[in-house]
Amino acid sequence: MSSERDHERFFPYEEPYDHQREAIEGIAEALESESDVLLEGATGTGKTLAALTPALEHARRTDKTVVITTNVHQQMRQFTQEARAINRQQSIRAVVFRGKASMCHIDVGYEECQALRDTTHDLVDAESERADLERRQRELLEESQAGDSEAAEARSTIMDELESVGEELETLREEQSTCDHYYHNLTGNTDDFYAWLYDDVRTPDEVYEYAERQGFCGYELLKDGIEGVDLVICNYHHLLDPFVREQFFRWLGRDPEDVIAVFDEAHNVADAARDHARRTLAEPTLERAIDELEGSDDPRADAAMNVLTTILTALGDTYEDALAFGQRETVDDDWHDLAIDNEDARDDLTLSILQNYTGPGVREDLESAIELGQALDQQYEEAFKDDETSTRKECPTLQAATFFDAWIEESDESGLYPVVSVRREDGDGDLYGRAELYTAIPQRVTRDLFDDLYATVLMSATLRPFDVTEDVLGLDDPTTMAYGPQFPEERRRTYAVDVPALFASRRDDADLQDTVADVVEDAVRMTPGNTLAFFPSYAEAQRYHDRVSVGATRYLDEPGTPASELRETFTDDDDGVLFTSLWGTLGEGVSYDGDDARTVLVVGVPYPYLDERMDAVQVAYETAFDGEEAGWRYAVEIPTIRKTRQAMGRVIRSPEDFGARVLIDRRYTEEAEIEMSEYAVRGTFPPAERKEMIDVDPEKLKFGLLNFYRDLDAYDGEPPAP
Structure with a gap:
C-alpha cells in the first residue's frame, strides 16, 4: 500500500x-x-x-x-x-x-461533423495515396529508362491509378465536402499544440482560441490527445x-x-x-417516417408502413382520450404530461396500438421497419459523404421503429414509466403528441456504470x-x-422559526401570509448585507416579493429568465434581498462569498410539485424498497431536504465568513417532532446540523439576529432597532 x-x-x-x-x-x-x-x-x-x-x-x-x-x-x-x-x-x-457544440469552428451539428470528418479522411487518404503512387511511378520510370520492360508496364498501371485518384481529389475539393480545420489536424504539425497543451492545464476556451489561430480543430485535437x-x-x-x-x-x-x-x-x-436515460419520440417524426416510406419501393416498406401508421393513429387516439374536458384549450408550447399508465394492464398507448393493429405481428413489422431504416440511413450517410446532399439526412423510419420496438418490449418493466405528452405547435397551432419512456429508478443507468468502473x-x-x-x-x-462544517461555530447561526406549517393548502391564508411577511421583513432589516430568500416555487417568491415592505432593494428571480445577470447585480449590492425558488438555478452550485449574502431564508418546506412523474418515482421506489414510506422518503422528502441544505450552504464560504440560516416553518422545529411527527422534517437533517438549530418564535427572530450580528461587530455603525 x-x-x-x-x-x-x-x-x-x-x-x-x-x-x-x-x-x-x-x-x-x-x-x-x-x-x-x-x-x-x-x-x-x-x-x-x-x-x-x-x-x-x-x-x-x-x-x-x-x-x-x-x-x-x-x-x-x-x-x-x-x-x-x-x-x-x-x-x-x-x-x-467540453462538448463539441461549443467548440466547433464552423458551427455544424453532430451528424454533419461526423460526415465531414469521414470525407476529410477520404481526402487525406487520397492525397497520401497519390503521393505514394507518384513516388512509385518515378521509381518505375527510372527503372524503365534503364531498360526494364516490366517496370514500364507496371508504371502504365500506376498512371491509370493516379488518374483515378486525381479525379477523386478534384471532386472532393471542388464540392467542399470537407472540413479545413480537421484537414489541418491530419496534415499539419501538431507537436507545438500538444507541447503547449500539456505545459499547463488549459481550458476549452483557451484550446478553441489556440486552434482557431492555427487553423486546427481544437475539439478533435483534444480527442486525439x-x-x-x-x-x-x-x-x-x-x-x-x-x-x-x-x-x-x-x-x-x-x-x-x-x-x-x-x-x-x-x-x-x-x-x-x-x-x-430519457427516450422520446414525437408525432412529427412518425409523420416524416410515413412520408419517407411512401417514397420507397423496398419490399419491407409495406410492413413498416403498416405498423408505423397504426402507431401514429394510436398515439393521436391516446392523447385525445386522455385530455380532460377543457384541458385542450389550456395546452401551450410546453409539454403537458397525460396519465396513460394502468396498474393492472399495459399502458393506454400500447393497448391502443394492439387494438388498432392488423397483420402478422407488431414486433415482426417493427423488425422489418428497423431493417429498412438501417438500409436507408446508410444510403443517407453515403449520399452526404459523396456530396450528393448538402446536409446529412436523418432517417425517421429508423428512429420511430427503434423507439417503439423498445416501447413494446420495455414499457411495462419495473422502474420505467410510459408517458404521453402534448404541446401546441408554434404556441398557437395544432396539438401534437410525444411518447416517452421515463426512467423512474436511476440505478437502471448508474449501477452498470459503477460496476464497470x-x-x-x-x-x-x-x-x-x-x-x-x-x-x-x-x-x-x-x-x-x-465531515460537518469546519469553520468556527460561533460565526454561524441556524434558526427554525415556529410559524404555522406552510402546507400548500394554507398558503393563501392572509393571516399566515402576514406572519411570514413580518418574519422576512425582520430578517432583512436585521441583516448587515444581502439576504437570500428561497421559496417552494417562483409563484410564492413573487407573492412575497410583492408583499414584503423593506428598505433593502428587492430582486425577483423569474422562471425562464437568465439568472446570471440578476445574481451579479444582487451581489454588487450591499443591502438587497433576492426572492427566488428553491428549485431554480440559484440554490446550489453558486457561491455567495463574504457580504454577497449574509442571511439565507428558506420559507416553508419546499416540496416539489407532485405530478404524474413524481408519483411514478414514488411507486417505483415503493416497489423496489418495500413500502409506501420508502416511496415518499426516497422520492420527495430527502431530495427536498437536500435542496434545503444546499440553499443553507450558500453562506459561510470561508473561515473568515459569517452568516445566518433561517428556516421558516413549524415543521423544522423540535416541537414538531412531538406535536406533528407525521409532518416534521427536522429528523431528516444530519445530527450535527439538527444540534445547531435554535427554535424561535416569529417575533423573537429579530432579537436573535441582532445579538448574533452585533456580537460579530458586523453592523456599520449603530445596529437597527428591533
Missing part, C-alpha cells in the same frame, strides 16, 4: 487540514480495495483535493486515468484551478473536456450518457475498469441519470442519508465518510 507521503506529492498546498488528511487516507484505502466512496463534506472541507490527491496517486501507480466530473460550470473552473495547482507541484497531463492522460475534467454527459460514454472511453484509450471516476455535486447524479468517489455537501444514496444509485457496500 502507498504511504501518506506518496499521497501528498499530489497535494498542492503546504499540508492538508486534519479532516482532509483523514479523508485522503480513507479514500486511498478504499481505492486499494476497489471500493466506491460516498463523501459528504460541508463547504470548506476540501472535498476536491481530498478525492483527487489519493486518486491521482493510485492512478499513477497502477496505470489508470482519473476522471472528475460535475454538472456545474463554476465547479469546472474550480477543478481547473486545482489541477493547475497540482501540476505546479507534481507534473500531470490533464485535459478539460487525451489517450493515457492522468486527469480528465468533464461534465456528467461524458459518463452518464451511454452512447457518449462508449466513445469517451475509446478516446481515453481506457477500458472502464481502468478509470477512477470522481463525481462532484453527486446528489444530482440521480436526476442527471434520469435525464440521460475501477472505483467511484461520489462527493457532495448533501449525500446523507447514505443508505438512500446507495439504494437509489445501485452502489454495493461503499466506503462512507462525512
Whole structure:
C-alpha cells in the first residue's frame, strides 16, 4: 500500500487540514480495495483535493486515468484551478473536456461533423495515396529508362491509378465536402499544440482560441490527445450518457475498469441519470417516417408502413382520450404530461396500438421497419459523404421503429414509466403528441456504470442519508465518510422559526401570509448585507416579493429568465434581498462569498410539485424498497431536504465568513417532532446540523439576529432597532 507521503506529492498546498488528511487516507484505502466512496463534506472541507490527491496517486501507480466530473460550470473552473495547482507541484497531463457544440469552428451539428470528418479522411487518404503512387511511378520510370520492360508496364498501371485518384481529389475539393480545420489536424504539425497543451492545464476556451489561430480543430485535437492522460475534467454527459460514454472511453484509450471516476455535486447524479436515460419520440417524426416510406419501393416498406401508421393513429387516439374536458384549450408550447399508465394492464398507448393493429405481428413489422431504416440511413450517410446532399439526412423510419420496438418490449418493466405528452405547435397551432419512456429508478443507468468502473468517489455537501444514496444509485457496500462544517461555530447561526406549517393548502391564508411577511421583513432589516430568500416555487417568491415592505432593494428571480445577470447585480449590492425558488438555478452550485449574502431564508418546506412523474418515482421506489414510506422518503422528502441544505450552504464560504440560516416553518422545529411527527422534517437533517438549530418564535427572530450580528461587530455603525 502507498504511504501518506506518496499521497501528498499530489497535494498542492503546504499540508492538508486534519479532516482532509483523514479523508485522503480513507479514500486511498478504499481505492486499494476497489471500493466506491460516498463523501459528504460541508463547504470548506476540501472535498476536491481530498478525492483527487489519493486518486491521482493510485492512478499513477497502477496505470489508470482519473476522471472528475460535475454538472456545474463554476465547479469546472474550480477543478481547473486545482489541477493547475497540482501540476505546479507534481507534473500531470490533464485535459478539460467540453462538448463539441461549443467548440466547433464552423458551427455544424453532430451528424454533419461526423460526415465531414469521414470525407476529410477520404481526402487525406487520397492525397497520401497519390503521393505514394507518384513516388512509385518515378521509381518505375527510372527503372524503365534503364531498360526494364516490366517496370514500364507496371508504371502504365500506376498512371491509370493516379488518374483515378486525381479525379477523386478534384471532386472532393471542388464540392467542399470537407472540413479545413480537421484537414489541418491530419496534415499539419501538431507537436507545438500538444507541447503547449500539456505545459499547463488549459481550458476549452483557451484550446478553441489556440486552434482557431492555427487553423486546427481544437475539439478533435483534444480527442486525439487525451489517450493515457492522468486527469480528465468533464461534465456528467461524458459518463452518464451511454452512447457518449462508449466513445469517451475509446478516446481515453481506457477500458472502464481502468478509470477512477470522481463525481462532484453527486446528489444530482440521480436526476442527471434520469435525464440521460430519457427516450422520446414525437408525432412529427412518425409523420416524416410515413412520408419517407411512401417514397420507397423496398419490399419491407409495406410492413413498416403498416405498423408505423397504426402507431401514429394510436398515439393521436391516446392523447385525445386522455385530455380532460377543457384541458385542450389550456395546452401551450410546453409539454403537458397525460396519465396513460394502468396498474393492472399495459399502458393506454400500447393497448391502443394492439387494438388498432392488423397483420402478422407488431414486433415482426417493427423488425422489418428497423431493417429498412438501417438500409436507408446508410444510403443517407453515403449520399452526404459523396456530396450528393448538402446536409446529412436523418432517417425517421429508423428512429420511430427503434423507439417503439423498445416501447413494446420495455414499457411495462419495473422502474420505467410510459408517458404521453402534448404541446401546441408554434404556441398557437395544432396539438401534437410525444411518447416517452421515463426512467423512474436511476440505478437502471448508474449501477452498470459503477460496476464497470475501477472505483467511484461520489462527493457532495448533501449525500446523507447514505443508505438512500446507495439504494437509489445501485452502489454495493461503499466506503462512507462525512465531515460537518469546519469553520468556527460561533460565526454561524441556524434558526427554525415556529410559524404555522406552510402546507400548500394554507398558503393563501392572509393571516399566515402576514406572519411570514413580518418574519422576512425582520430578517432583512436585521441583516448587515444581502439576504437570500428561497421559496417552494417562483409563484410564492413573487407573492412575497410583492408583499414584503423593506428598505433593502428587492430582486425577483423569474422562471425562464437568465439568472446570471440578476445574481451579479444582487451581489454588487450591499443591502438587497433576492426572492427566488428553491428549485431554480440559484440554490446550489453558486457561491455567495463574504457580504454577497449574509442571511439565507428558506420559507416553508419546499416540496416539489407532485405530478404524474413524481408519483411514478414514488411507486417505483415503493416497489423496489418495500413500502409506501420508502416511496415518499426516497422520492420527495430527502431530495427536498437536500435542496434545503444546499440553499443553507450558500453562506459561510470561508473561515473568515459569517452568516445566518433561517428556516421558516413549524415543521423544522423540535416541537414538531412531538406535536406533528407525521409532518416534521427536522429528523431528516444530519445530527450535527439538527444540534445547531435554535427554535424561535416569529417575533423573537429579530432579537436573535441582532445579538448574533452585533456580537460579530458586523453592523456599520449603530445596529437597527428591533
